[in-house]
Amino acid sequence: MNLxxxxxxxxxxxxxxxxVGKKALDVKEVPVGCVIVYQDKxxxxxxxxxxxxxxxxTRHAEFQAIDEAFxxxxxxxxxxxxxxxxxxxxxxxxxxxxxxxxxxxxxxxNCVYGCSNxxxxxxxxxxxxxxxxxxxLNFGKNMTITKGVCEDLAIKLLQSFYACENPFAxxxxxxxxxTKPELNPNEFS
Amino acid sequence: xSSVCKKIKLSETIKWKxxxxxxxxxxxxQLKKFVIADIKEPxxxxxxxxxxxxxxxxxxxxxxxxxxxxxxxxxxxxxCEKESFSGLSSELEEILCNMTDKDLPVDDxxxxxxxxxxxxxxxxxxxxxxxxxxxxLDNSFMKNESEMLKHDFYIRLILDLTKFKKSNSxxxxxxxxxxxxxxxxxxxxxxxPLSHSVINAIDNVxxxxxxxxxxxxxxxxxxxxxxINSKYKDSQTQSLExxxxxxxxxxxxxxxxxxxxxxxxEPCSMCAMALIHSxxxxxxxxxxxxxxxxxxxxxxxxxxxxxxxYEVYQAVDFExxxxxxxxxxxxxxxxxxxxxxx
Ligand SMILES: [Zn+2]
Ligand SMILES: [Zn+2]
Numbered sequence: 001m002n003l004x005x006x007x008x009x010x011x012x013x014x015x016x017x018x019x020v021g022k023k024a025l026d027v028k029e030v031p032v033g034c035v036i037v038y039q040d041k042x043x044x045x046x047x048x049x050x051x052x053x054x055x056x057x058t059r060h061a062e063f064q065a066i067d068e069a070f071x072x073x074x075x076x077x078x079x080x081x082x083x084x085x086x087x088x089x090x091x092x093x094x095x096x097x098x099x100x101x102x103x104x105x106x107x108x109x110n111c112v113y114g115c116s117n118x119x120x121x122x123x124x125x126x127x128x129x130x131x132x133x134x135x136x137l138n139f140g141k142n143m144t145i146t147k148g149v150c151e152d153l154a155i156k157l158l159q160s161f162y163a164c165e166n167p168f169a170x171x172x173x174x175x176x177x178x179t180k181p182e183l184n185p186n187e188f189s
Numbered sequence: 190x191s192s193v194c195k196k197i198k199l200s201e202t203i204k205w206k207x208x209x210x211x212x213x214x215x216x217x218x219q220l221k222k223f224v225i226a227d228i229k230e231p232x233x234x235x236x237x238x239x240x241x242x243x244x245x246x247x248x249x250x251x252x253x254x255x256x257x258x259x260x261x262x263x264x265x266x267x268x269c270e271k272e273s274f275s276g277l278s279s280e281l282e283e284i285l286c287n288m289t290d291k292d293l294p295v296d297d298x299x300x301x302x303x304x305x306x307x308x309x310x311x312x313x314x315x316x317x318x319x320x321x322x323x324x325x326l327d328n329s330f331m332k333n334e335s336e337m338l339k340h341d342f343y344i345r346l347i348l349d350l351t352k353f354k355k356s357n358s359x360x361x362x363x364x365x366x367x368x369x370x371x372x373x374x375x376x377x378x379x380x381x382p383l384s385h386s387v388i389n390a391i392d393n394v395x396x397x398x399x400x401x402x403x404x405x406x407x408x409x410x411x412x413x414x415x416x417i418n419s420k421y422k423d424s425q426t427q428s429l430e431x432x433x434x435x436x437x438x439x440x441x442x443x444x445x446x447x448x449x450x451x452x453x454x455e456p457c458s459m460c461a462m463a464l465i466h467s468x469x470x471x472x473x474x475x476x477x478x479x480x481x482x483x484x485x486x487x488x489x490x491x492x493x494x495x496x497x498x499y500e501v502y503q504a505v506d507f508e509x510x511x512x513x514x515x516x517x518x519x520x521x522x523x524x525x526x527x528x529x530x531x
Contacts, residue, residue, distance in 0.1 A: 055402075056395035057444050057466035058388060066383065080382075097489070098466060101459035105382050119496060122462070126494050127487075129458055138458060139480050139526075 003040050003088050003110055004146060010112055013037050013090040014150040016046075018114075021061070021092045021157055024048035031157045034061040034091035036069045036108065038083060045069030061091060062099040066106055084108040092154040094147065096120035100129035104140035112146040114154030123147070202341045205473065205502040207325040208484050210491035216306055218294030222271035226285040228255070228264040233284050237266060240281055245269040252293060253313040267291075267312070300326060339368070343451040344473060344504070350416050351375055351386075351453050352516050357524040358454040360390035361413060362469075365449050372397050373413035376524070386452065387460035391467050394444055443468035453517065454524050455481030455503075461489040465497050475504045476517065477528040485528060 004010065013035060021033025029049040036045035047064025051057050069087070073080040088110040089095075095103060095111065100122030103111060111130070113123070122129040123145050130143035228234060238254060248269045255266050268274065271290055293311050298304050301323055304316045324330040331337055343361055351359035356375035364371055374390025393411055445467035452474045456464065461482035464472065472483065472490065482489045483501045490499045507513060508530075516522050518529075 054395060055398050055444065056392060057468075058391050058463045063383070070381070096462065096466075098459050098462035101457060101462065102383055105457075105459060120462075120466075122458075126492070127489075137480075137486055 003037075003086065004112070004144070006040070009040055010090075010146070010149050013043075013088070014092070014112065014114060015153075016043060017090040017092050018150060018153055018157060020046045020048050021154075024061075025157075025161060027053060029053065031161050032061045032091065032093045034065050034089060036065050036084075036087050036089050038087045040088070044072040044083070044087065058098065060096065060099050062089065062095055062102060065089070066102065066108070081107050088112060090149075092150075092157060093117050094121040094123050094125055095130075097122035097127050097129055100143070101138065103143065104129070104138055107140060109141050109143040111143055112149050114147075114149055114151050115158070116147065202337045203344060203475075203507060204505040205331060205340065206328075206505050207330070208488060208490070208501040208503055209322075209325060210488060210493075212297065213299050213322060213326070215296060216303060218296045218307070220292040221295045222290050223293050224268040224271055224274045225265050225289060225291045226268060227287040228266055229284055229286055231264050234264065234266075237281065237284055240278065241266075241268060244275075244278065244281075245273065247273070250293075251298060251314050251316075253315060256313050267293075302326070339365075340451075340473060343449075344475065346413070346417075347373065347451050348453055348475075348512060348517070349420075350413055352512070353416060353420075354412060355522075356386070357522065358386045358452070360386040360450055360452040362390050362394050362445065363449050363451065364447065365471075366447060370411075370413055370417075371448060372411050375412060378525075383459070385457065385460050386454075387450070387456050387463055390450070391444065391463055394448070394467070398444065445469040449473070454478050454527070455483050455485060457526070458482040458487070458489065461487075464499065465489070465495055468497050469499050471500045471502070473502045473504070475507050476524065477503075477530075478524060479526040479528050481528065 016035045017033045019033065020035060021031040024031040024033065029052055031048065033048045034046070035043045038044045045065035045068035047061040047066075047068065049061050050059040050064060069083070070080055073083050084107045087108060089103060089108050090112045092114045094113045094115065094117035096117060097120060103109065111123070116123075116125050118125050120126060123143070124130070129138060130145050132138070132142065135142060228237065234255060241248070245268070250267070252267060255264055257264050266285070268277070268288075277285065277288075291312075294307055296303075298307055298314055298316055299319065299322065301318060304314065304318075307314050321330075331340075343363055347359045347361040350361070350373060351357070354375045356377065358376040360374045362371040362373070363369065372390055372393035374386045374388070374393055376386040377384040377389065397411070443466075445464070447470050449471045450464065450469050450473070452472065454476045455474050455478045456472075457478065457480050474483070477485050480486055484503065488501075489495070490501045492498070508518065517524070518527070
């Protein structure tokens, strides 16, 4: 089964990931979102960053979504190794070195991302955890990476967060008054 | 803690070696061609340097411009890099002779050893000695007895806990400023493939911080707390106090700022990066692993393009310890990715 053959589907699933990422803004988390899609049909895990709320720097979107997908496997009495083999991770920003390693560990080796992650990226930006000529360099199988899907929207989403975090900005009186680039809700649905 | 420490003789304490970035250990330098020449009249050196500055204003290296060759008592000067050399003015040609190419190292010179090789073999060089790095290189970094005993205590504690919990690896997070045990984590990858000891330890640090910040009565007990309470019942070890153990958490700090991690095994790439995200300060570990990312496959802790680095130390010659043989190296109980040395 080719899990990535339809470009229209790739955009559809990435917009779902962007929607999840957008929810992070409401709780003042870095808006990176992801969905795990099983057999190109069904979302079995969703996640956005929760590092501030949980005071835990490992709770990236991918970790949340993986845990949700594990729960789905348990409920549906399916073997996670087989499920992840037939699944694709759609994430708005390139997985970091930690998350890319985690994806190899859970056999979730198909990954589509929007924009690259220059600070921590594990799919080529800082290190290449996802693929290498020598599989002995890391646990599990090499990954199949598709990048640049809805890149502009992913960047715009991140920028809207950093506009709020600008230390030189005057403290906004209310949520509505914040100075940030206007997000068009239609772009995400 | 002191009572437990005293059980170990100083001579029996574990020896540690730092895992340094390759650039501190490198002596196989990359070379680049420069143009050098002999100076006919040494009294004209300042004039030559001045004139060269005009011709090659962008020339800048760590090398001293001029060297004196003792054996034939002559002075030599670096003119510029070969690739940017475009001849000499007639004025300079008169005062210089024996123009020739010379290979010089382009690498940064970071250690005394590198400095000595370069100045002896290539050319005199300007160099600032980093005392901390030198102490790591010549093994003088750990001469404080109480510190050695402390490392021993913590690493043996996590070895004991790991064995007690019948796990394959474990991590202990400590605040060294006040010798407080923050949290522990043991490997539970059999129940969840991402449940590695480092990830679990970080989860537990965060649980503890949340508990402290909320000042909640919510019952949360770390494995290490339970273990200490059961094993060290004597009153003196009650100084391993857990209540109110975090004096004050600076909310602006990252989770593990200033903390030290003692771990039985070298972490994988996921765990090594999780420690970067948590801003751990130092890591001490014993066994190498097949996909280890602090020594075996990569030295992630000193990667130049990451915004945080941490120091890493590995135990030297620990394999002869009886605990190792019967548990951590044993086929039935060892870590599934343990790197077995031949
Ligand atoms: Zn990540
Ligand atoms: Zn790990």
